[in-house]
Amino acid sequence: MAMIPSFFDNRRSSVFDPFSLDAWDPFPGFTFPSSLTTRTPETSTFANTRIHWKETPEAHVFKADLPGLKKEEVKVEVEDDRVLQISGERKIEKEDKNETWHRVERSSGKFSRKFRLPENVKMDQVKASMENGVLTVTVPKVDVKKPDVKAIDISG
Secondary structure (H helix, E strand, C coil), X not given: CCCCECCCCCCECCCCCCCECCXXXXXXXXXXXXXXXXXXXXXXXXXXXXXXEEECCCEEEEEEECCCCCHHHEEEEEECCCEEEEEEEECCCCCCCCCCCCCCCCCCEEEEEEEECCXXXXXXXXXXXXXXXXXXXXXXXXXXXXXXXXXXXXXX
């Protein structure tokens, strides 16, 4: 699958990617009154978890940067119709009345990303690992059997 550069926000996007289930936000950075959106300041940054998806000859590999999360706080699921879902939650730190916060910049909240996988994957052999805050999900591809070619003698 080729990565197609986006015309929006100078980044790679899933606007033209038939395998992505992400919705395009035509108003990035534009704030709406709270009644018009479900995003809250606590979840706005973390909810946009960036994930790389590359295809190798053997597998589809997804990598997500999830700093500060433990593997118990992340879920990787596959649905019957070849949809891979990566989700999780970073809890808000509890405030202690004896502490004074000077700055709160770390994002928190829930995130969920879904990807429609192509037909050439082995859904029953998906593997996931997490090391140093990077989640790696590997979805092996079905082995493509090359057709047997038999030379035919030409008579005459």
